Amino acid sequence: MNRPFVCDIEALADDAWLLRFGDQLDPQLNDRVHATARRLDQLKPDWLRGLVPAFASLGVFFDPVADPARIHEELLALLAMDETPAIGASAPAPRTVEIPVVYGGEFGPDLVAAAAELQMSPQQLISRHASGVYTVAMIGFAPGFPYLAGLDPALALPRLATPRARVAAGSVAIGGAQTGIYPRESPGGWRLLGRTPKVLFDPTRATPSLLLPGDRVRFVAIEADQFADAGP
């Protein structure tokens, strides 16, 4: 169904506009954010300096020397054009990235308690978490930290009242209605179900982030003795 998208444009900084498509975590709005980001990335206007796709909004950073009013007009034109699908154009199928995860034990110290809280067995929690297809709704909080939308609502878990001082890199966790992966050791309050040996973010790699905004993600349960072989 083609419902019209309304988009507000506000100043985010003297060199950035904020395009807001809505104020809810809605897959359709999020797809729209990524589609707009992709179009801008393909058009590569000379003033473009950076894009920040978020859940339902997009930050567009531009050359500070450019005239913000002119860029505002260009963005409005782009958004208007976007309402009409180009003939023969179809959105590219999003990439699906498989993330191997060792669930439970030392890798997921919260698995047992979280399963009990959700009134299911740890095995049920694992299979339901691993059967989902998630979307990288946005990357933020830390370099390469993916906010994954698409968590089964029955698996939503409140964050820890007191965040851990240290969460291991690669920890796969649930925080509220979302699931995510900690790219590097850091403090954190999400509930830890497991850990992946994949390196999510390495600034020295040609492609620093394993995941990109808009990617689809599947978790694949592996055994603890496969951890070393499955990464990075």
Added chain:
Amino acid sequence: MSDHALRVLRPGLLTTVQDLGRTGWRHLGVAHAGALDRDAAQLGNRLVGNRADAAVLELTLHGPTLQLEVPTRIALTGAAVSARFEGEPVPCGRPVLLPAGTLELGAVRAGARAWLAIAGGIDVPEVLGSRSTDLRGGFGGLDGRALRNGDRVVLGDTAPFDCTRLQSTPWWIDPGHDDDPRAPIRYLPSTHPWSAPLARRAWNVSASSNRQGLRLQGDALPTTSADGLSEPVAPGTIQLPPDGQPIILLADAQTVGGYPRLGHVIAADLPRLAHCIPGQTLHFAAVDATTAHRLACAARARVARIGVMIDARVPAI
């Protein structure tokens, strides 16, 4: 890479390698980083004959003590620093030639930060297109951290020269000299209902401020219940957390945030935020987008003018 280096004898409170920051990686959650006062870092580089985007050292409240292995050209910009070379005072805001020896950078006065530019620039590897230290991400600069005792900081190549005593120019630059540091910080208000009341209260800079954000304390602004949906943020974004005490994001800020946004500090005033010291009182004044753009152009023109004047004089040293 040259074998010309600085030896860190004392690291100072928080001394980091910074250039003009990273662009083009915000979609992956990578902060901009970079010198908090870009103008000061660029002009420091001009004073020593570097490209404007060469890496410099950013000093916080108290500077480091450095051993120079060979004669070196330096410049200190930003807030005034108590600096001595082998006991002799080192002037700020101008090119200074120093023989090999010990450069002791002490307290940063009348501001929080200063920048030490060195001819050749700090030659750490570029990570994601920048030499800036990303303290939260743990990369860039010296392995993503502040200077430590015993570090060897490699410098880029420059033409060697002889120097047996400290030499400097009789002229100096002081870009902020005529500005009133108590003048309000100008911001573009958002549509949030508390964006206007921000300007009607006085705010104190909290000691928990850092390169990520300037935390303010004062008569708390009313807040609404829970966080909103996370949206992009930028250096200069004024956030309103649930305790009603605003935070102004700085260069190391995260790329997205869920707190309500009261507006943003205009580009022309961003460098001033680098100089706010804990306990200092801040006032805000709302401006419109046209004024913000005009002031940004004027600020850039001023830096360009000073740069041209420096270039005309620097070869004469």
